[in-house]
Amino acid sequence: MLYIKCPHCGMRSQNEFSYGGDATIKRPELGKEISDQDWDNFVYNRKSLRGKHWELWQHLSGCRQWIKVQRDTATHEIFKTLKANEEIS
Amino acid sequence: MTQSFRLESGGLINRDKKISFKFNGKNYYGYEGDTLASALIANGVHLIGRSFKYHRPRGFFGAGVDEPYAIVQLYRNGETEPNIKATEQELFEGLEAKSVNCWPSVNFDVGAINNFLKIFLPAGFYYKTFMWPKSFWYKIYEPFIRRAAGLGTASIKHDKERYEHKYEYCDLLITGSGPSGLASAYSAAKNGAKVILAEDKSRFGGTLLTSEVNIGNQSGKEWADSIISELKEMPNVTVKNRSQVFGYYDHNMLVMSERISDHLPKTKKFHPKQRLWYIRAKEVLISSGSIERPIVFGNNDTPGVMLSSAAKEYLKVYGVLVGKKPLVFTNNDSGYETAIEFKKNGIDPIILDTRKEPQSEIIEEAKNMNINIKNSYVVVAAQGYKKVKSADIAKISDNKEELGSIENIECDCICVSGFWTPTIHLASQSGNKTKFNEDIDAFVPGISKQNEKTLGAANGIYTLEETLKDSFENGNLLSKKITNNENKISFPNVVEKKSTVHDKFWCVPLPKGKNYKRFLDFQNDVAVSDIEIALKEGYRSIEHVKRYTTLGMATDQGKTSNLNGLQLVSKIENKVVPAVGHTTFRPPYSPVSIGAIVGREVGKHSKPTRKSPMHSWHEKNNAVFVDAGVWLRPRYYKRGEENLFEASKREARNVRTNVGVCDVTTLGKIDIKGPDAAELLNRVYTNAWLKLPVGKARYGVMLREDGIVMDDGTTTRISENHYHMTTTTAQAANVLSHLEYYLQLVWPELNVNVVSTTEQWAGAAIAGPKSREVLKKLFPNTDVTNEGLPFMGYMEGDLFGVKAKIFRISFSGELAYEVNVESDYGYFMWEKIIEVGEEFGIQPYGTEALSTLRIEMGHVAGSELDGRTIPYDNSLEGLLSKKKDFIGKRSLSRKAFAAEDRQKIVGVVPLDKKTSIPEGSHLVKDSNAPLPNPKLGYISASCWSVEHDNPFSLAILKDGKNMIGEKLFVMSPLKNKVIPVEIVSSHYVDPKGERVRS
Numbered sequence A: 001m002l003y004i005k006c007p008h009c010g011m012r013s014q015n016e017f018s019y020g021g022d023a024t025i026k027r028p029e030l031g032k033e034i035s036d037q038d039w040d041n042f043v044y045n046r047k048s049l050r051g052k053h054w055e056l057w058q059h060l061s062g063c064r065q066w067i068k069v070q071r072d073t074a075t076h077e078i079f080k081t082l083k084a085n086e087e088i089s
Numbered sequence B: 001m002t003q004s005f006r007l008e009s010g011g012l013i014n015r016d017k018k019i020s021f022k023f024n025g026k027n028y029y030g031y032e033g034d035t036l037a038s039a040l041i042a043n044g045v046h047l048i049g050r051s052f053k054y055h056r057p058r059g060f061f062g063a064g065v066d067e068p069y070a071i072v073q074l075y076r077n078g079e080t081e082p083n084i085k086a087t088e089q090e091l092f093e094g095l096e097a098k099s100v101n102c103w104p105s106v107n108f109d110v111g112a113i114n115n116f117l118k119i120f121l122p123a124g125f126y127y128k129t130f131m132w133p134k135s136f137w138y139k140i141y142e143p144f145i146r147r148a149a150g151l152g153t154a155s156i157k158h159d160k161e162r163y164e165h166k167y168e169y170c171d172l173l174i175t176g177s178g179p180s181g182l183a184s185a186y187s188a189a190k191n192g193a194k195v196i197l198a199e200d201k202s203r204f205g206g207t208l209l210t211s212e213v214n215i216g217n218q219s220g221k222e223w224a225d226s227i228i229s230e231l232k233e234m235p236n237v238t239v240k241n242r243s244q245v246f247g248y249y250d251h252n253m254l255v256m257s258e259r260i261s262d263h264l265p266k267t268k269k270f271h272p273k274q275r276l277w278y279i280r281a282k283e284v285l286i287s288s289g290s291i292e293r294p295i296v297f298g299n300n301d302t303p304g305v306m307l308s309s310a311a312k313e314y315l316k317v318y319g320v321l322v323g324k325k326p327l328v329f330t331n332n333d334s335g336y337e338t339a340i341e342f343k344k345n346g347i348d349p350i351i352l353d354t355r356k357e358p359q360s361e362i363i364e365e366a367k368n369m370n371i372n373i374k375n376s377y378v379v380v381a382a383q384g385y386k387k388v389k390s391a392d393i394a395k396i397s398d399n400k401e402e403l404g405s406i407e408n409i410e411c412d413c414i415c416v417s418g419f420w421t422p423t424i425h426l427a428s429q430s431g432n433k434t435k436f437n438e439d440i441d442a443f444v445p446g447i448s449k450q451n452e453k454t455l456g457a458a459n460g461i462y463t464l465e466e467t468l469k470d471s472f473e474n475g476n477l478l479s480k481k482i483t484n485n486e487n488k489i490s491f492p493n494v495v496e497k498k499s500t501v502h503d504k505f506w507c508v509p510l511p512k513g514k515n516y517k518r519f520l521d522f523q524n525d526v527a528v529s530d531i532e533i534a535l536k537e538g539y540r541s542i543e544h545v546k547r548y549t550t551l552g553m554a555t556d557q558g559k560t561s562n563l564n565g566l567q568l569v570s571k572i573e574n575k576v577v578p579a580v581g582h583t584t585f586r587p588p589y590s591p592v593s594i595g596a597i598v599g600r601e602v603g604k605h606s607k608p609t610r611k612s613p614m615h616s617w618h619e620k621n622n623a624v625f626v627d628a629g630v631w632l633r634p635r636y637y638k639r640g641e642e643n644l645f646e647a648s649k650r651e652a653r654n655v656r657t658n659v660g661v662c663d664v665t666t667l668g669k670i671d672i673k674g675p676d677a678a679e680l681l682n683r684v685y686t687n688a689w690l691k692l693p694v695g696k697a698r699y700g701v702m703l704r705e706d707g708i709v710m711d712d713g714t715t716t717r718i719s720e721n722h723y724h725m726t727t728t729t730a731q732a733a734n735v736l737s738h739l740e741y742y743l744q745l746v747w748p749e750l751n752v753n754v755v756s757t758t759e760q761w762a763g764a765a766i767a768g769p770k771s772r773e774v775l776k777k778l779f780p781n782t783d784v785t786n787e788g789l790p791f792m793g794y795m796e797g798d799l800f801g802v803k804a805k806i807f808r809i810s811f812s813g814e815l816a817y818e819v820n821v822e823s824d825y826g827y828f829m830w831e832k833i834i835e836v837g838e839e840f841g842i843q844p845y846g847t848e849a850l851s852t853l854r855i856e857m858g859h860v861a862g863s864e865l866d867g868r869t870i871p872y873d874n875s876l877e878g879l880l881s882k883k884k885d886f887i888g889k890r891s892l893s894r895k896a897f898a899a900e901d902r903q904k905i906v907g908v909v910p911l912d913k914k915t916s917i918p919e920g921s922h923l924v925k926d927s928n929a930p931l932p933n934p935k936l937g938y939i940s941a942s943c944w945s946v947e948h949d950n951p952f953s954l955a956i957l958k959d960g961k962n963m964i965g966e967k968l969f970v971m972s973p974l975k976n977k978v979i980p981v982e983i984v985s986s987h988y989v990d991p992k993g994e995r996v997r998s
């Protein structure tokens, strides 16, 4: 079970969180024209990277904040966690 | 029976307390502190089971967790449990155990013909023999295997024992209480670190219980006892025996199974049987010791052949002789320690040492005791079927390839020592890159991936002095790092006998003309010849060889077989062992009961049960409940002899003719506040929300980004910047997370807060033509007329002194209201509604009537909004705003979603107006078409229409738009039904929606 540092609450076990997928995907702006391909990329297409990956988790059974977690998908090492409003650098 | 193999005195057992037990139906006695194994050996019982594949007789091989043979079916307090190691099971009064793997009995076993018929002999037998001919599998092989194989029988009864889970955090977790565990725990504890020390066995001390050493001025055991009693007194230390740390997971999370009651005849009241600990440790010290490995020789699986360390443990801990004419077969000094123990107790052992001229303190001591030592000697084969009777022995050449002439010597046990294998399972599970240590011919931990460190014998360190030094130091260093506190301990003086190097010899060659089976894996019956066949057939990777031969794949995970298997492959392949590599260790280290893994989350406790504040009223009024997600809701209220069908029809009809009341507390409720609340709703819902006036409710549908309907519900504008959203019962949690996602990540600029208020409000739906009359009585001072509170209106009211929210919304299609009060007043509200409604014929109605009412209205719910449908499918396309964008809108223009013949909701009526239609049935054009009959759609929900008094269903049907009036067939192969039906509009009642506005 992973041990995730919630930027609001501190170190918490994985079972307090729910996974939210790739954190680098940006939702297209509302009301803007978008090609089928770009929309499909936003809704469906994910890279499923092996290695370092920024992903979203929600601290569901804690502060309910969505957070960004940089994790190695192969080793589970967690390098960094950010609040929702902090930009991935 | 007398305990003829029990010594007059000695051992750590309590001879004052005799314990009676049964094995295979026979009565025996042992002592408190015995294991089932030690008590059986004391009674001269050496035959305990049959082997897995060849059904060869099985005795005892070890004295603990590494035991591959002595697996029994245990009976305790009316329960039975399979796969119990007799070497681990502590004796208790009334214990009963039976052999497994034998049929009809352990002494006469039909399966043993395998041994002679050789049907199942070769490697890969699963793949070869059972595959051909195919028909043989069902008729012959499977029934035979099911009957003759297996490691016991699981009980099919409900387990009445309790198992618990516990979460714990500590600075240092130390696994094993031998010398390294005790020393590291002690120095860490003295530095103030929070320490958990876990010991698998019932007694602390590990090898200190059986070795002849002195620490300070105490014996090894005395020193262990004094350290443990001091640790137990320290508030920062948790000391646990009967506790196996079996899994090392990510981020230093380890799982330990504590056997709290398995050693007692009966679990004490309010105690669990076992407890599973989830431990998050800052540092882990692995002090799990090492396991002696066997030397491979002919018939080395005969009962009476066992590890020399086990023989010593039976002597020193249990006062039990494993034999009275022992032969010790060794390639190192450990065998001498066992021989010396025998000699001290008046038994004359013979030592066969594969080494030519070894010299050491221990060997000197053995010589001084006049023990018969034969150098450069090996056991070629054990003789005897159900018990060792003699051994064929021979001199072996210096190159270890030629055997001298065979001599036969009488013996009743063969104690084998092939040196020591560090227990690296936990280190390996943690991701440690283990490395091969040439000096000890075994793998030891290498580079750590997590915060773990392996100490003592588990790390290949076999002298006590070095082990203690290393362990005191590591315990001190690691804890100091955490507590910033150092309390140095003076290192005690250690006295131990020096030993000399071991011989790398591990497998005795076959004598000419003999074809003895030489076993590597004792639990899965994998012999040297099996590995040879696998390699001949071209298997190279050790992972493949393992799977093909099943080497190391039994429940003991090859604790005694892995290394010898690797040695063999490396020898045949002419590669060094590390080049062969070893297979991955996976949790659990030792089998864990399913009950412990499941814990308390069984049956009703597998999920929480939520009840509305009106629950006790429903109970008192004969409600029959149904699980709705985690909620318990009244399904119907039983009157007299009514069944579900009759009661729900009565309740639904009463709503259509008079008035009914339904507990709708379970609906999800979300409070939304902030200046941008309307904007949020406008983006989340498909329809327009910016112009909803204060005091009005609106129905809305929300989509996922892929265009699929996520949920529906009504949201009410309570005041300028305050909205009250309702969701379906099932989707309440998901919708909240969905809103939080968009507010926190996608549109943080929106100034809105959302919070769940599902538990804060109790809700009652009052529905039916007379509902307004009830409302007038409930709120005499409020204008609830059609003008004062029109359809989709909202107002606050005073319900006999309780503040209430009144929504004029309808799920049933009738004139209806929903009244919400704070949860604590829910029961009061409900009683008042029933009281004032009596004169109008009010009746409570349950979820079954609720469904009936919504189905015949064509109002979609969870069975239509099932994660596969878009708004069009549910005839909700009228709610899709063309003027604004919203979540999921772009997806709706995908080709499939815009197809002309897209599926759509319809109504379905059986032509005979009688036959009810099973939910989940398929709609087809021709009931006689050949299979697979093309499916046009499916029945999503069915009811008995109370308005038309005939069955009515909703269906999602391909090209539903153009199918009204068509005649199709409903097919339910499961219920063996074919029903001719007509497709009608999904709005079967009041299609114009006049009643809700009346």
Ligand SMILES: [Zn+2]
Binding pocket: A006, A007, A008, A009, A010, A059, A062, A063, A064, A065
């Ligand atoms: Zn948090």
